[in-house]
Amino acid sequence: MIRAGGRFYAVLWGLIGVIILLALWEGYKALGPSTGFELFGQGILPKTDDRSMPHLWAMVQRAAEPVNSSAGSPPVWLAVIGAALNSLGVAAVGWAIGSVVGLLLAILMQRLRVAERAVLPWLILSQTVPLIALAPLIVAWGGKIQIGAFSWDRWMSVAVIAAYLAFFPVAVGALRGLQSPDTIHLELMRSYDAGWFKTLLRLRLPASVPYLLPALRLGAASAIVGTVVAEVSTGYKGGIGRMIVEFAQSGTSDPAKAYAPIAGAVVLGLVAAGLVALLGLGLKRFNRQEISS
Template sequence: MRRFLAVLAGLLAAALVWEGYKAVGNPEGTVVFGVRVLPRADDLSMPHLWTIAERLGAPELTGGRPVWQVVLEACLFTLGITAVGFVAGAVVGLVLAVAMQRFRIVERGLLPYVILSQTVPLVALAPLIAGWGGTIMPAWATVSVIAAYLAFFPVAVGMLRGLQSPASAGVELMRSYAAGWWRTLVKLRFPAALPYLFPALRLAGAAAVVGAVVGEISTGTRGGIGRLIIEYSREATSDPAKVYTAMLGAALLGLLVAAAVTLLEVPLMRHRRHVEVVTL
């Protein structure tokens, strides 16, 4: 309940900041030394929140379905693609982390390239991966590959840090029991890595959503929220609130993925704390 109230308070604060800036902000934006540091506060750039809410309930087109239904279907489509990319990226990240922890030479040789991989601009990589669509894999799978590309990095780095976190005394104790590498990994390193793993998974989930949205935009995959943002952006001058409905859907999709990881974290971390208390 405390966390739920904190989330509500954060949303309320964000709404107050939005409407407060719209009330006192410059319609042309705040410019300092010729550089706009704050956005325009006019209705075209920043519609009222109630205007966006009203647009969600209005028909997308004359006599058509309401906007909220179209956005929901697009989010569900992107959620499926994101889930595939997130799972694939998490598995790749876990495998890389275990390999780098097991072999120091793999860590020294591979970790710099893992970090370097995230410096490649996604807008440059997405068209290359999009070329695989229709030949190697279907179009939606190429978007999942882009999502997995962004998701594996935080899992690999966070899990590696977690696997290396046990104290040397704990490792020596496992050796005194004649425990091999695999048993030490399962009994000691994996439980110790859980506090590092779940924050990394939340970051990976958010990154997978970003990758899926950007991938849909870059590859032209229809049916998802990324493509819907592009389609609604064409009406930004005549119907600015409509653009924000799609952006709101993408933001809620990221929160949904992070919440799913949190639901998985709660029972596992509670069990871990219970084990620690019993051990003490």
Template sequence: MSLLRAGAVPGWVRRTGEGLLALLAFVVLWELVKLVVPDGGVVVGGVSLLPRTSDQTMPHVWSVLARLGRPETSATGSVSLAGALVTASWFTLRISLAGWLVGVLAGLGLAVVMQRWRIAEDALAPWVVLSQTVPLIALAPLVVGWGGKIHLGAFAWDRWMSVALIASYLAFFPVAVGALRGLQSPTAAQVDLFRSLAASGTRTLWRLRMPAAVPYLVPALRLGAATAVVGAIVAEVSTGTQGGIGRLIISYAQSATGDPAKPWAAIAAAAVLGLVAAGVVGLVGLGLRRFRVGEVA
């Protein structure tokens, strides 16, 4: 019984259990909607209030799971749908992580500049927020066009680099905002203490502000990883990049009438990919725990 006491269960076990319960609740809700809502949905006054729930538009969860074990196509020797989704997800994940790294560096750099100089914060902060209002559908072709003009000796700009750059565009925002808030979190007394010790601005940054920013930065890094996956998927669709989960979603959607479980499996794989990216980056938080401000000498 002592294991059931509050705090006795490790945090990661509790969070995993909560995540599984949330997934189970989603599955139950999905099947409940199929059971209650008519196949044709609910339309009032020509306005669709509830979606159609027929097996062609909203297949059962077990139908989607069963489809994963069957061949992706009818061609001889075709891999299973699950295998195709894993391969595509791995392709997108690598691009997303590359974009995430670029976004993290850009976000941290902006946060440090804005924290150091108030005039920089006043000048840059509105543009950082405004940058997120630009639709990716419009931005992606521009990035591809600009990238195609880059030629530095033997270096050639590949299309996947455009996808990674767009992913970094979404990833830098939460990192910049979270890092700035964290860098500004030390109290006046803490800052005055470092000043009284004649600590330089750089030393104050690394020994006080960066450790104080860890509790704000770790969630921002996880959110940045998830948004990087979203950016990569949208960019794959917009730029026509082959090999990723984004193109599979579009390709499978074209055959949704005859194989409705197929596009839903790809959508589910994209959602899992976002969770995996956030989980992998969450491991970074474990390594940053010892740098919290309360533990810094």
């Protein structure tokens, strides 16, 4: 009952936050200067003219109109949904790969202390590599893979980059969870003559769930970010990232249109986190007190 009430208030505060952001947008547009704010000659706040900052209702109205003037062109909102679903599928593959890799690394580091000391610094260092430098390498390496009828496709490079961002929070969160059981519980398992593998299955993995679920949600959000950025860096077409670039090119003449895929990317991240939260329902009996990430 308490947990259900907590979820209700979490959703309520989320809606309140969205309303506040929308109110701030329109409030700044109404009260802010048309030239924006500058500090030492550098713009720190955007201009408030309709070209730079269209009204919210103008964005909604434009989303209901066709993408372009060609016959049979779908409405903007439908095109955004299609691109978002494309990106969601690629991000899901990357998230799944990254989660498996992160969990296996966490198990390795928990099993071997020397592996934790050797691997963990490299995991942290790996997240400092910019995606814009990594994407061309993955595309080039993937293009050389040819096994029988199998050939590397551009979306696979995007999924690899998504996995690259997703595995780190999962590895760190899972490691913390695997190390969370109290000494008295570990001693109890030893008294039962339970080996390492049985202790992992019966004690460490269930105990890691409150730490793992927030890490999986963070990994899902990271996979979405990686997918959007990788679509731009690798030139993969059909996803929400590529659509953001394409619609931005018409931002001068059609500014309200450019914000539709941006809103779609935000909603996509929320959907991904929500799907992982549904996964947590299946682990409810292990998740008595979820640890906030």
